[in-house]
Amino acid sequence: MRVALTGTPGTGKTTVADRLDATVVHLNDVVRERGLTERTDEERGTLVVDVDAVADYLDEELGAEAGPVVVESHLAHLFDADQVVVLRCHPAELVERLRTREDAASHDPPKTPEMVSRSAEENAEAEALDVVLAEAVEQHGADAVYEVDTTGRDPDAVAADVRAVLAGDREPSAGTVDFTEWLL
Incomplete structure (x- = not known):
């Protein structure tokens, strides 16, 4: 089973993926x-x-992989997957996360x-416009997409939500998170 763990940059994908008991492919790497x-x-x-x-x-390297494989990236939803977990974060918090973590010199290429x-x-x-969510639903259908709000939450709690998806203990939830008020 291939699971795409996706979301706008800064929503916590890498941090959460590193807390999962699954084979994880950090696609950006x-x-x-x-x-x-x-x-x-x-x-x-x-x-x-x-x-x-x-x-x-992905097809060549993960084709015969046993057990769940989590493909983590802001682009993961663009590829074949059985389930898609979209991590979400309120845009105001997202800006703070990105500005705090982003060291311009650490980028390749530099920023x-x-x-x-x-x-x-x-x-x-x-994030406010649901861009990643809309692409995930268009690519995989609403029945395969799970939204998880990371706003103000501990990464371990978010990872527990993702593990619930992997275990089949959570229903699809596309369209349950709404940050459009941030645009006003």
Whole structure:
């Protein structure tokens, strides 16, 4: 069983994935290590992923994997999965998380402080507009999508919610989290 653990950057995917008792593929690391990119977006200071190459990698590497495999990335929902867990976070908290964790010099490619600030705001807006959730539902259907709100929550509690999805103890919940008021 393949589970996509996805969400806007800053929602807690990597932190939660590291608390799961499952095989976890940190997709962003795989993309960098294997060079599965098309180019660098100089304006945003980000790599543009080669989606077809990533899909091929996942099919080749995870095709025969036994047990649940969690593919963690803000792009994980774009690929084949049996279930999709979308981590959500209130945009105001998301901006704070991103600005706190983002050290412009630590990026590959490097980002200027202005890029970091603009990225935090863009990600908060995407979160308020349900961009990742909408893509996940479009790709996999509402019956395969589970939203988990991470706002103000301990990562262990969030991981417990994800484990409940993996165990089949939680019903799909696409559309239960709403941050549109942040846009007003």
